[in-house]
Amino acid sequence: MKQTLQLRLGQQLTMTPQLQQAIRLLQLSTLDLQQEIQEALDTNIMLETGDEDGAAEGEPAPDKREFDMAEAAPQQREETAYQEVPGSDNTPEEIPGELPVDVSWDDVYGAPLGTASGSGEDDEDPGSFQRGAAATLHDHLVWQMELTPFTERDHAIAAAIVDGVDDNGYLGQSLEEIHEGLQRQIGEDLELDEVRAVLHRVQNFDPPGIAALDLGDCLRIQLTQLPDATPWKSEAIALVGQHLDCLAKNDMNRLKRLLQLDDEALSAVIRLIRSLRPHPGRGFAQEETQYVVPDVFVKKLSGRWTVSLNPDIAPRLRVNPYYSGLVRRADDSPTNQTLRNHLQEARWFIKSLQSRNETLLKVAQAIVERQRNFLEYGEIAMKPLVLRDIAEAVEMHESTISRVTTQKYMHTPNGIYEFKYFFSSHVSTDGGGECSAVAIKAQIRELIDKEDAGKPLSDLKLAEILVKRGINVARRTVAKYREALNIASSSERKRTF
Numbered sequence: 001m002k003q004t005l006q007l008r009l010g011q012q013l014t015m016t017p018q019l020q021q022a023i024r025l026l027q028l029s030t031l032d033l034q035q036e037i038q039e040a041l042d043t044n045i046m047l048e049t050g051d052e053d054g055a056a057e058g059e060p061a062p063d064k065r066e067f068d069m070a071e072a073a074p075q076q077r078e079e080t081a082y083q084e085v086p087g088s089d090n091t092p093e094e095i096p097g098e099l100p101v102d103v104s105w106d107d108v109y110g111a112p113l114g115t116a117s118g119s120g121e122d123d124e125d126p127g128s129f130q131r132g133a134a135a136t137l138h139d140h141l142v143w144q145m146e147l148t149p150f151t152e153r154d155h156a157i158a159a160a161i162v163d164g165v166d167d168n169g170y171l172g173q174s175l176e177e178i179h180e181g182l183q184r185q186i187g188e189d190l191e192l193d194e195v196r197a198v199l200h201r202v203q204n205f206d207p208p209g210i211a212a213l214d215l216g217d218c219l220r221i222q223l224t225q226l227p228d229a230t231p232w233k234s235e236a237i238a239l240v241g242q243h244l245d246c247l248a249k250n251d252m253n254r255l256k257r258l259l260q261l262d263d264e265a266l267s268a269v270i271r272l273i274r275s276l277r278p279h280p281g282r283g284f285a286q287e288e289t290q291y292v293v294p295d296v297f298v299k300k301l302s303g304r305w306t307v308s309l310n311p312d313i314a315p316r317l318r319v320n321p322y323y324s325g326l327v328r329r330a331d332d333s334p335t336n337q338t339l340r341n342h343l344q345e346a347r348w349f350i351k352s353l354q355s356r357n358e359t360l361l362k363v364a365q366a367i368v369e370r371q372r373n374f375l376e377y378g379e380i381a382m383k384p385l386v387l388r389d390i391a392e393a394v395e396m397h398e399s400t401i402s403r404v405t406t407q408k409y410m411h412t413p414n415g416i417y418e419f420k421y422f423f424s425s426h427v428s429t430d431g432g433g434e435c436s437a438v439a440i441k442a443q444i445r446e447l448i449d450k451e452d453a454g455k456p457l458s459d460l461k462l463a464e465i466l467v468k469r470g471i472n473v474a475r476r477t478v479a480k481y482r483e484a485l486n487i488a489s490s491s492e493r494k495r496t497f
Helices: 015-026 031-041 064-080 107-108 137-147 152-163 175-185 192-202 216-224 234-240 244-248 252-259 261-275 320-325 333-369 370-378 387-394 398-405 437-448 459-468 476-483
Strands: 047-049 296-301 302-310 317-319 409-412 415-420 426-428 434-436
Touching: 015 333, 015 398, 031 047, 031 252, 031 320, 031 333, 047 333, 064 234, 107 252, 152 175, 152 192, 175 192, 216 234, 216 244, 216 261, 234 244, 234 261, 244 333, 252 261, 296 333, 302 333, 302 415, 333 370, 333 387, 333 398, 387 398, 434 437, 437 476, 459 476
Parallel strands: 296 409
Antiparallel strands: 047 317, 296 302, 409 415, 426 434
16 A cells, blocks of 8 residues: 555634634523623723723723822822821820730720721621521421420430421431431430330421321321311311322212211311411422523513613623723733733623624514514413524524523513523414414413313313314323423312312
């Protein structure tokens, strides 16, 4: 085989650093973008915020003497701080070598000028909003456990039980598992009855029904804590303890026969049970609330829907005119090269932000243009929409539209929605058109809300009603949409009383 050298010419697309930066900024959420901008301001001397009170971008650069005066200002303020104020007794005293051990600095010299007496470095404005950490269910139970007079042995058992309570308020482990784990910690002489006795004491904690083994146990605990004069208390305890499966199946005839109650009495018992809380632990915050900042606002002005960017999501950036004026073209010194790099990076960053805003606004306008009926009439008028439709409208790739619509939110008169919310699959209609899945779900919810509680609509009946409205949907599709809406089946929604 003979070795030869060959030359081949070819073309290929490569992502430049500018394009990579623009794509990365495009897929950032509002909060991540603000953090990215702040990091760029901290690391690039050429970038600054263009506040309204500051100089405009077209104004000339400030004189060098202004910077000299600014540099000298701290020294002048430091000298002024030691000047004697007329009519006061704050003449600086000579600092002693040591202070008495039973006094502090503020007791001798008072608080610093301009600060409140006794305030520390971490003190904030008393008028500012301060929010404490949200109390969790576990913290609430531990607080009650520490106030309960337990022995050292029972305290260890109670701690294991509290640790086993899940977010819904139920005991996530069986008593046998807790007993087996405590035997290795306390000793082999620990009996299961001791664990059960401590569990009964923990079940008297707040909220009622806590540390229950199952739903029936949770309801029973809440019923036993009601006053003895509560009507139908004993019957309700018997129902949740022995016949809860019949109630779940809405088998009222069997319940009346087992409990020996008439329709009116059984209705009163069921109302008492429904007043209880099946998930007692959900009343406690498990995580801090996350707030959504809309990226665009949609308003109707003069009969037309208009889209505008949220001006508060990102500050106005510009290139610092003074530092950019220090860059010299023919200078190859390290300092000048650093200034050049910072200037180029600042221009790229500002251009990427402008491109992000333009793309975001363009995509939002295209979505609003196709979902006018949703803005006018709500979910029931939502039209089917896919990424390809918006990509063709704005002449971009589907992957770009996917990045733009991820973690971006739109503020509309109907509420705040993520861009992804407006994209959904479709079902064909008799007229040859298409109906959005969101609109079908809205119609299913509307039909169920208006149904007779004694004769709820089955999935087959819902499908027949939708077919009469011109929407070709099968029963299994209706069942899938109903489950997505967290709506129970017709047998579970049936209410006899």
